[in-house]
Amino acid sequence: MTRRPVHVAKNDGNRLCAICRGKACEWYVYARKIESHNNTDYVVITMQRDHAHTCSQVLDQRWLTSKWLVERYLEKIKANPHIPLSAIRQCVDEEFGLKVGRMKAYRARDTALEGIFGKAGRQYRKLFDYKSELERTHPGSSVHINTYYHRIILHAVVPFQCAVDAVDPKGDAFSLSDERSKKKITMLDVVRANTFVAEVLGLDPREVSVPVVGGHAGVTILPLLSQVKPACSFTKEETEYLTSRIQNGGTEVVEAKAGAGSATLSMAYAAVKFADACLRGLRGDAGVIECAFVPSQVTELPFFASRVRLGRSGVEEIYPLGPLNEYERSVKSVVSLEKAKKELGGSIDKGVSFAKKFQA
Template identity: 40%
Template sequence: MLPIACEMYKRTILSVDPRRMFGVTTLDTVRGSTFVSEVLQISPDCVQVPVIGGHSPNSLVPVLSHIKPCIDLTTEETVRITRAIQEAGCESDRGKPKPRTSTLSGAFAIARFVTALAKGLAGQAGVVECSYVMSNVIPTISYLSTQVELGPDGVQKNLGVPEITDYECCLMETALPFIKSDILKGEEFTAKSQK
């Protein structure tokens, strides 16, 4: 959706301020916090799990090596939690329809992101959320979900792709073609709608 919104802005306003355009991917980080908190047996509010890449199941990359609080997960836990986060957004399970997400978790994620935006706009320092933003962090990708520091002008700083494990690197390499495809679909949709 973000590429569609940005392309529409370009056609009507002539410029896009990339610091003020956000794709909300907080639901992915909320899911990550929930799954990790079950392993740690603590409240999800106490856990932060960055999720980078895209927002579709094939393109999101949970960065479990950067969980806060810092913990060491086994390989089996890492794979299980990664798959759970990625599959939580799937629309079907073995051919049977299931809800994409519950209303409450989606509402919670939106409220959390809007609260973070408000804190950033108010000038609070150190407000960091994952968001799908216009980016040149990876030169071949024009949009990417990364951790961003929010401030009075929107994105104060894109924190980019952190140092990731070999497993996470493999996930990212797998995700890149899907991210490119999703971006292209949005841009092509906008181009067709303008004709």
């Protein structure tokens, strides 16, 4: 690679013309397609006389996108799903002499793994299909899907998304009685959001508050970066980086541990932090506000995570989402409220259907 801004000016399938868009650079090449040895190649017809560029090299290679990286290194990622980002960046450097950013390599690996294994939420939803298939092929067998609870004062569920909607804090099939006491926490996502945003802002995570709404799987996790406290603003690139990292925080820990463990410490910290908030609410403290996944009318979905006020009787008030910025609203964004609701709706339907079968 020459690190020059070469542009394909014409390519009609048989003829190709490429020029350099570098300042005052007259480099060009004309080529024609030929058939040889069962392969399609191009032969150079005309080229700038000394074959040399007169412009300077550029570091910004716009063709070097995460999509291109996926196409180039898909087999390598498939062979090693835990391939370090540094290894992908090193491959690009060694093969093409180009530098690729850590976030671009991360997006490429994440996209490749999603194509290979499917989205996390959809993988979890397949558990119910596996259960049905096991019951069909092994008549008389009992197959159970369990969620796990950290028993403090409440049952802090660290589940897969669709099971959240099927199970109440006591582990019984979900019913609508005493809804205010049912609080499926999203504190784990809030803890990660506060930590990652604090890193970017150079602050203590305890001084940062990021509301996280939606659900607890992949794109259903929607951090409202427009409502961060203390107030701040992020570029589009920073927003995409932070959102992706918050959504994939658990995967990042699993990969760092090379599959030998999960994010157990952050789960425990989130559970304790939420339990403390519940205790303060039971004590009658004013203004105890946290994010929780609850039966809600904030959106058209029957369940949704948003900011709630905790008190002596549980969830005493559910707050609206508040003003969203263009990135959080736009369906064209990598992540948006509409995309989160669409994915979450499928998980809720699956969980509720499972609960009804369980009760029957």
